[in-house]
Each structure stands twice: as structure tokens, then as C-alpha cells.
Amino acid sequence: MTVLSPLEAWQQAVDTQGFQPDDAQRNAALHLQACWQALNDGKRGGAVKGVYLWGPVGRGKTWLMDRFYDSLQVPARRQHFHHFMRWVHQRLFQLTGVAKPLQVLARELAQDVRVLCFDELFVNDIGDAVILGGLLRAMFDEGVVLVCTSNQLPEQLYAAGHNRERFVPAITAINHFMEVVSVDGGEDHRLHPGQAQQRYWVKAEKGPSALVEVFETLSSGESVSTQPVPLGRRHVPVVRSSRTVIWCRYANLCEQPLAAMDFIELCDRYKAVLLSEVPALSAPQREGRIARGTEDGVEQVTAGDRELPQLSPYDDGVRRFIALVDECYDRKVPLYIEAAMPMAGLYTEGYLAFAFRRTLSRLQEMQLARFGQ
Secondary structure: OOOOHHHHHHHHHHHHOOOOOOHHHHHHHHHHHHHHHHHHHOOOOOOOOOEEOOOOOOOOHHHHHHHHHOOOOEEEEEEEEEHHHHHHHHHHHHHOOOOHHHHHHHHHHHHHEEEEEEEEOOOOOOOHHHHHHHHHHHHHOOOOOOEEEEOOOOOEEEEEOOOHHHHHHHHHHHHHHHHEEEEOOOOOHHHOOEEEOOEEEOOOOOOOOOHHHHHHHOOOOOOOOOOOOOEEEEEEEOOEOOOOOEEHHHHHHOOOOOHHHHHHHHHHHEEEEEEEEOOOOOOOOOOEEEEEEEEOOOOEEEEOOOOOOOOOOOHHHHHHHHHHHHHHHHHHOOEEEOOOHHHHHHHOOOOHHHHHHHHHHHHHHOOEEOOOO
């Protein structure tokens, strides 16, 4: 089977697969082609620049990166950013007491892969921010080539985060070792027409949940339980579950102290996820508060006086909902939702409005039959 280069794959998609010609995508494909060619030519170290693809949702960034990854002939790893950081935190815990753990981790990574592909680089956790401030430079110094997608310019990452100065070295390293490429052709390609398949319902005032029939169809022939399901270190109450399908209420999955790694496990175990009783998630942001003290990252740093994010009352749950949608989307696990209001009005006001744009676009794409194929 002939392996297409990134530019050839994009051109073939335009010529034969009905892709819309898009100058921004072509420019991104050219940058990926240059990186791919340098790797094939055997160039080492800083001679090969990575590629940072950024732009609004639905512009084809992930598709382009995946074609680049598929074309590689050197050791490479493709991960969602959440998955990578899960591994980093676990490995750093194992390296407790070892001198310069970030350099050790970067050296191990370089021994395993030449290229690392991240999907959805988005930083909102101080622990991740402090680690990345040193880890990215260490990775680049070890010769790891990074290709990633993001909805933000490097300078916009962790923009309002605590102790942001600890993350600034990561931004500097990205701009030095990567080509920053805008992918914004002005059109959300996820919304192109396709055969519809409803996976989102507004809850009717009377009558049974629309998810009853969905669950019965998806779990046909499997034994069904209503007992809580073990997930990480907790047992999550369910409406119903079978071997391949799980149905939970929003309050039990998104308003409990679950993390991205729990949603990773969820998608490892089930082929479909049903979520009911999703409320209206918008609410005015609360006034920011001043916090004082210290925070622990890779090392203890003085936090000083700082203003906490102006979260709305529901934003903790919204963060988990965003993480759940991201994980289902990335793993191509269909997510069936029954909510209190139409999708477009689900979250229109709050601290996470920017991040929720991607979530809305992904939910819209999930309403097409081609999702998961």
C-alpha cells in the first residue's frame, strides 16, 4: 500500500473525497509536508521544526495532523493532550526523589519516539502549566519533534492562569522549535451536510426518556444492571448499564469529583455513553476572589496575591462535561444526550464560553451518521 505524504493526502481528499478547497488547509499541509520531508531525510535535533496548528473549531486541524501521523516512517505517538498529561503525572510520581525528573522523562520519551502528535493542546490546570514550562524545552532539547493542534495561539494558552510566568518558558519553546500555522478558512467543515443520526434530545415534559429506546437498541442481547459501576476509585450510580453501553445522569457523571482519566477509562470499557438530565448550564460569572498562599507543582512556588477565575456556579460540572465530550469525540464513542434545552442554548454564559465552542461543534458533528465510522 502506497503511503501518501501529508500534502498528497490533502490533495486526494479535495480531488476525490468531496473536500472543499481551502487555502488555509493547503498552507497547513505544506508546513506538515516540510516537516515530514525533513524527517524522511534523516535530519536530527533542532534541524526539524515541529508544527503548531491553531484556529477555530472545525477547520480540519485534527484531520491534517492525522494524515501527517499516518504518513510517518519514524517512531511516533499520537495522543490526545489529556492522555499525554495523565502519563506525565504518573511517570513523575514514579520518579519522585530522582534528580531533574523532567529531563529524565524527556530522555525516556526521546528513546521511544521521534515524533509526538498532540490533539487539542489546551492548558487550564496549574499543575500541567508548571510541568510544561520545563518539559517542552527538555523534550525539544532531546530531539523530539512535536506536532499539535489547538484552538489558541501559543501566547493565549493559560492566559489567565495562576503563576502564569511558570508557563511562559513553554510558550517560548513552542515559538522557537515549532512553526505556528493558522488554520482558519472561515468555515466549520464539521457542519457540512451528511446523513443525520439524532443523538441529542430535548426532554419532553411528559412521557418516558428518549434514551430508553436508545439503550434497549444498543444493548440488545446483553444482560442489564442498575448497580453502580466502578470507575477509577469510585462507584458511579447508573440508570442502566450493559457490557457495552452505559447510561448515567449528568449529576452522577459531571457533578462528582471525576477527572479526565476517569472518562478515558469510561471510553475504554463502553462502546456508547448515554447521558440524561443535563440541565441548562449557563449562569452569570461570580465576582473573582483574591487568594493568598503557596501552590505545589513540580516544586513549591510562592503564589502571592492573585485573582481566582470568575467561575459560574455550574462551571465545575461544565469542565467535566467538556472533558467527557472531548474523550468520546476523540475515541469515536457515540454520546447520546437528553437535556433540558436545545444544544445551541446549553451554555451561552460563563467562564468556559470559549472552550465550549469546541464542545458545541463536536456535539453537532455527533448528530451525523458518519461519526464513529
